[in-house]
Amino acid sequence: MRKSIYLLLAAFIVTVLASCNKEPKPEDRFDEYIKLWNAQKFDKMYEFLSDKVKEKVTKEEFTSRYEKVYRDLEITDLKVKFDKPEEGSKPKEDKIEFPFSVKMNSIAGPIKFNHSAKLIKEKREDEKNWYVDWDTTYIFPELKKGDKIQVSTIPAKRGEILDRNGNGLAVNGTAYEIGIVPEKMGEHREEIINQVAALLEMEPEKIGKLLNAGWVQPNYFVPIKKISKEDRELFEKLVSIPSVLKKDVEARVYPYKESAAHLIGYVGPITADELKELEGKGYSSNDMIGKRGLEQVLEERLKGENGAKITIKKADGIEVLLKEKEVKNGENITLTIDAELQAKVFKEMNGEPGTASAINPKTGETLALVSSPSFDPNKAALGMSSSQWKELQDNKNQPLLTRFKATYAPGSVIKPLVAAIGLKEGAITPEKTINVKGKQWQKDNSWGNYKVTRVKDPKGPVNLEKALVYSDNIYFAQTALELGKERFATGLKMFGFEEEIPYPFPIESSKLGEMDTEIKLADSGYGQGQVEMSIVHLAASYTPFINKGNMIKPVLFKEEAKGEVWHESIISEAEANLINSDLLKVVEDPQGTAHTAKIDGYPIAGKTGTAEFKKHQGEKGTENGSFVAYNANQPEILIAMMLENVQDKGGSKTAVSKVKKILSK
Numbered sequence: 097m098r099k100s101i102y103l104l105l106a107a108f109i110v111t112v113l114a115s116c117n118k119e120p121k122p123e124d125r126f127d128e129y130i131k132l133w134n135a136q137k138f139d140k141m142y143e144f145l146s147d148k149v150k151e152k153v154t155k156e157e158f159t160s161r162y163e164k165v166y167r168d169l170e171i172t173d174l175k176v177k178f179d180k181p182e183e184g185s186k187p188k189e190d191k192i193e194f195p196f197s198v199k200m201n202s203i204a205g206p207i208k209f210n211h212s213a214k215l216i217k218e219k220r221e222d223e224k225n226w227y228v229d230w231d232t233t234y235i236f237p238e239l240k241k242g243d244k245i246q247v248s249t250i251p252a253k254r255g256e257i258l259d260r261n262g263n264g265l266a267v268n269g270t271a272y273e274i275g276i277v278p279e280k281m282g283e284h285r286e287e288i289i290n291q292v293a294a295l296l297e298m299e300p301e302k303i304g305k306l307l308n309a310g311w312v313q314p315n316y317f318v319p320i321k322k323i324s325k326e327d328r329e330l331f332e333k334l335v336s337i338p339s340v341l342k343k344d345v346e347a348r349v350y351p352y353k354e355s356a357a358h359l360i361g362y363v364g365p366i367t368a369d370e371l372k373e374l375e376g377k378g379y380s381s382n383d384m385i386g387k388r389g390l391e392q393v394l395e396e397r398l399k400g401e402n403g404a405k406i407t408i409k410k411a412d413g414i415e416v417l418l419k420e421k422e423v424k425n426g427e428n429i430t431l432t433i434d435a436e437l438q439a440k441v442f443k444e445m446n447g448e449p450g451t452a453s454a455i456n457p458k459t460g461e462t463l464a465l466v467s468s469p470s471f472d473p474n475k476a477a478l479g480m481s482s483s484q485w486k487e488l489q490d491n492k493n494q495p496l497l498t499r500f501k502a503t504y505a506p507g508s509v510i511k512p513l514v515a516a517i518g519l520k521e522g523a524i525t526p527e528k529t530i531n532v533k534g535k536q537w538q539k540d541n542s543w544g545n546y547k548v549t550r551v552k553d554p555k556g557p558v559n560l561e562k563a564l565v566y567s568d569n570i571y572f573a574q575t576a577l578e579l580g581k582e583r584f585a586t587g588l589k590m591f592g593f594e595e596e597i598p599y600p601f602p603i604e605s606s607k608l609g610e611m612d613t614e615i616k617l618a619d620s621g622y623g624q625g626q627v628e629m630s631i632v633h634l635a636a637s638y639t640p641f642i643n644k645g646n647m648i649k650p651v652l653f654k655e656e657a658k659g660e661v662w663h664e665s666i667i668s669e670a671e672a673n674l675i676n677s678d679l680l681k682v683v684e685d686p687q688g689t690a691h692t693a694k695i696d697g698y699p700i701a702g703k704t705g706t707a708e709f710k711k712h713q714g715e716k717g718t719e720n721g722s723f724v725a726y727n728a729n730q731p732e733i734l735i736a737m738m739l740e741n742v743q744d745k746g747g748s749k750t751a752v753s754k755v756k757k758i759l760s761k
Contacts, residue, residue: 122192122215122226123180129228130178130196138162146216146227153230165235168247169406170203172376190217192226203247203378204404204419209237236418242411245418249380252400254348255426257360257390259435260461260654264351265360266391271322271347271478272331278307279314280339291337295330296321297481317341322478324349348384348477352435354470355442358498359433359601361389362473378402387476388498390429393601400426430654432461440761441466441735444754450720450739451499453635454758457726457734459658460639460648464735465601465632469495503604503628504738507748508567508689509705509722510623512675513637514575515560516667517587519674523578526674529557530571537570539577539614546615548573548622551689564678567689567704569622576621581611584620588627590666591637591647598662599632600652606633623705635736636662638724641676641701642731644669679703680728692749693725693756700759701728704748721748723755735759 129144138159142150145158165171178196192215199208214229232239239245257266274296281288289307293300298321307318322345323330334340348363350356363384371379378401379385385399386392403423408416434454441452445468454464471488488496518524536547550569554562563571576584585608589595593606609626611617619625629637632650639648640663649662667675679701682688689704702725709717721742726734735758737751 120225122217123194125226126178126194126196126213126215126228127180130176133176134174136162136166136174144228146229147218147220149228149230158230162235165245168245170376171200173199173201175199191215202404202406202419203249204406204421207236207406207419211237236408238408238416238418240410244409246407246409246415248405248407250403250405250423252402252423253425254363254384255394255398255400255428257394257398258428258430259433259438260431260463261434261436262430263435264349265356265431265433265435267349267351269325269347269349270344271324271349272342273319273322273345274334274340274342275317275319276303276307276339277315277317277341278312278339282338284338288337288339292320292334292340295333296323297483317343319343322347324474324478326474350473350477352439353472353474355439355466356433356435357389357470357473357476358467358500359389359438359465360473361391361393362387362477363391364477364479384477389473390431390601394429397429398426400424431652432456432463432654432656433465433652434463437758438464438466440464441737441758442468442470444758445737445739447493448739448750449493449499449741450737450751451502451631452735452737453500453631454733454735455635455639455650457635457639457642457648457731460636460651460660460662461658462632462650462652463733465500465652467497467499469493471495499738500631501601501603503606503630503633504720505625505627505707505709506623506629506634507705507707507720507722508569508572508623509634509703509724509736510627510629511564511567511572511705512641512679512703513588513591514572514584514621515564515675515678516640516671517584517590518575518579519560519671520667521579521583521587523583524560524575526560529559530574531557532570537573539618543615548618560674561678561681564675564703565681565685565688567682572621573618574621576617577614581617584617585611590663591640592633592663593627593629597630597633597636597650599650600656601632603630603632606630623707631736631738634722634724634738635734638726638734638736640666641672641679642726642734643672645672676701676728683725689748690723690725690752693723693752693759695756695760698759699728700725700756702726702752702755704752706742706747708743716743719743719747721745721751723748723751725752725755725759727759733759 132141142155142158176198193212195212197210215226216229217224218227232241253268256264259265289300289303293303303320306320312318335342364387366379366383366385370385371381386395401424403421405420406418408418437454441464447469450468452466455462535553536549538547548570551567554566558568558571588608593608596605597603606629611620616625620627636650640646645665645667646661647663647666649660680699683690683693683700683702690702693700693702702723705722707720719742720738720740722738724736735755737755739751742750
């Protein structure tokens with residue numbers, strides 16, 4: 097027993113001694129160094145350097161140089177690779193070399209190189225280990241002691257946005273940069289600052305801070321603010337002030353100003369949050385970025401890619417090219433928009449809150465897409481003051497609201513769609529009539545005090561044609577009830593409701609809302625209830641009446657396919673022709689709700705609509721008025737317009753009048 101204990105003890109001592117005598121392997125040490133390098137833990141890498149290296153380079157110098165190089169060159173996806181030698185291989189002396197490879201992405205593109213590392217064995221605190229004999233070539237093989245890395249960038253030109261005829265909607269132009277030369281202010285410094293602040297709507301303190309910046313010299317031009325070249329009156333007032341000068345600078349220019357502001361948007365300086373969100377995508381703190389509209393939607397295509405050049409400048413002045421990426425300018429994008437028509441529609445809306453969409457109903461091309469009222473994107477891009485933004489934000493008509501993105505209760509402009517669904521499902525026929533006396537109707541007493549109200553008493557039976565001509569709410573309420581919730585909802589979905597609109601500009605999906613009671617279902621039949629549509633969808637929903645029952649996909653870019661069917665055979669060709677004919681009579685018939693839109697020699701088909709908003713039946717509420725119209729014989733343009741708060745302006749007649757003027761031109 098005692099002999100066994102001695103044997104075990106001897107074996108343990110031998111094992112411990114063997115373990116203590118085992119020297120670290122150089123490949124294991126270098127493998128640890130590589131792992132730290134890939135993790136960019138430069139401070140910990142320093143502990144692996146030889147004494148000879150540490151005598152020449154401090155930890156702070158080593159760490160900060162790596163960090164600065166990798167930061168300035170925007171290094172990402174670093175992959176340093178080292179293949180360990182086969183087991184059993186030993187260094188012949190206290191020195192050894194290992195090959196390694198480096199791959200990385202930089203501001204100028206991918207960089208890769210092969211190199212070899214020297215390791216030497218050193219004794220520290222009575223223990224021997226392997227240490228890296230580092231030099232600057234480990235950063236880049238071309239980088240020798242005393243050399244400097246230089247980075248230069250070539251900014252990409254932002255792509256322009258053009259209309260169908262090549263007119264610029266967002267172009268690269270110039271603006272005036274207003275500045276002050278401090279030494280020319282003389283004894284009138286405070287007076288001049290106050291004058292400039294008042295004209296530029298800035299705080300005097302902000303101008304003072306700019307003039308007191310550390311880099312400013314008395315004879316320097318100190319930039320204060322950019323203004324549009326078209327703002328001549330403001331410009332003349334500013335440069336008449338002693339010490340105030342201007343420089344021409346590059347700027348994004350929006351020639352159609354307010355008329356296309358919501359569609360095109362504007363650019364502005366990138367924020368810290370945006371820079372963080374877009375890390376690794378080629379942005380810098382000096383970049384401009386799309387803030388709203390197509391400038392934002394198309395940011396990736398418009399931005400382009402900045403060019404970059406990384407060079408190593410030798411001590412003797414010779415430059416060695418490390419990596420270069422050519423500049424790639426942003427893409428010019430052509431829309432289907434007719435900028436002149438866009439401007440006409442906007443002008444006709446005259447600042448009244450509302451929205452309008454004009455399309456070619458055969459091809460689906462968007463010819464105009466307007467939101468009113470609006471703002472000047474040139475001022476937004478050049479930088480508006482906080483008081484200017486507040487004025488826009490506090491405006492009761494909400495000029496910053498992009499109305500064509502949103503959905504609204506359509507009112508009676510939905511009736512042709514309800515008619516189409518009713519015909520397809522056999523719930524109505526062209527000949528079938530209803531005969532309701534008076535202006536109000538309810539299905540039965542279960543509706544309590546609630547009744548559907550029509551605009552006027554037709555004094556007799558009403559068929560489909562008269563129901564559209566008179567815009568009879570009762571007829572379409574009964575049609576919706578006859579269809580029932582399921583068939584009615586299915587029919588509306590065939591027209592694209594509750595579906596993401598296949599459109600490059602983000603538009604809200606049109607909604608069915610709740611139709612869980614007979615009253616809500618009946619109200620939905622004439623565009624009240626909770627049913628909602630966007631103006632883009634409303635325009636597209638009339639295309640089946642022109643295209644043999646096929647609903648055409650709306651397009652915005654010239655590059656998109658034209659005339660592509662979004663929903664096929666929603667109704668038959670005969671049913672489409674019937675509704676088209678009835679919509680022509682809505683304008684042609686003296687009793688038609690849109691008769692005032694009649695233009696001699698220009699056969700207009702269309703439908704009016706008034707959506708009313710109130711808490712209780714019988715009280716006066718607010719109204720939105722709509723009109724959809726197109727040439728019944730040569731449908732090359734279809735206009736859908738919605739105006740808010742028309743309750744004291746003749747209801748939908750306001751929209752009818754404006755659309756007529758646009759079509760007349």
